[in-house]
Amino acid sequence: MKKFIEEPKGTTYKELLNVAFSICDEFLLVKRDQHDLNENGEKFIEEIKPYVKEIKRQEEWPGTTLLGHYADVYYFNCHQELKEILTNKTERLYQWLTPELLEDICFLKNGEVWLATVAHEKIGVIMSKNQSELERVIGIEGITMS
Template identity: 40%
Template sequence: MFIENDPKDNVYKDLIDLAFEVCDTFILVVRESIFFNQNANYLLEELESSLKEVKEQYEWPGIISAGGKPAKIYYYNTDINARTIIKTVTNSLHSWVQPDLPEDLSFIKNGKSWLINVSHEFESCIITENKEEIDKITQIKGLNVRL
């Protein structure tokens, strides 16, 4: 299911609430080759209590990096503290772009990508066949999705 618009404001918050309800993990991406400002560093510090692990990878949901340095992928638990931070640090799904924030906020359910967000390309999709989840997604007022 493709997200046709950039979820902003309440649409963003509702989508984040659903992602935290459904998924057990979310990721943030830091590309070493792109400038990273103080706000982004502060965010990573704020999320530290929810951190599971950091991996250097050439691939993450929606991206296969061609050459260069690997990115650092930060894996987090979808806990209440992280939810609050993710909902308040920005009001737009596609604003997850360096240098102001880590990139490509995406969610994982049971080891599989659920919400894939490639922020710098303004592309997002949700992968689910669960009828209840599809109903909840389509009920988010203002979220334009294409099945």
């Protein structure tokens, strides 16, 4: 079931990350070839580098298909240390944009998309088939979904 999510901010966003990290086993972030990172973005990559599981050259990822361009898609396991890094770097879901950060955070559960974002278009979609997972998200104070 797909549910579009209005941008969660502050404690609502942090609680969404808590739920995502408790349900999902993997997440990804994207660095497009045609967008450069600034100094903060480069520092962020250095900070998360020890946690990178894999970097793949891709022309698509959940929510996005590039035409004639590629991106480095960074894959991570959902570790507590990474959740703390993410919550310290961002205050809202669609803040995942270059040049400050990597883009389009997406969470995966058993290889299937659970949360996909297209940050520059302010689009986020929860794609859970599990009603209790959806209820956990809906139960977060401040969450608005359609």
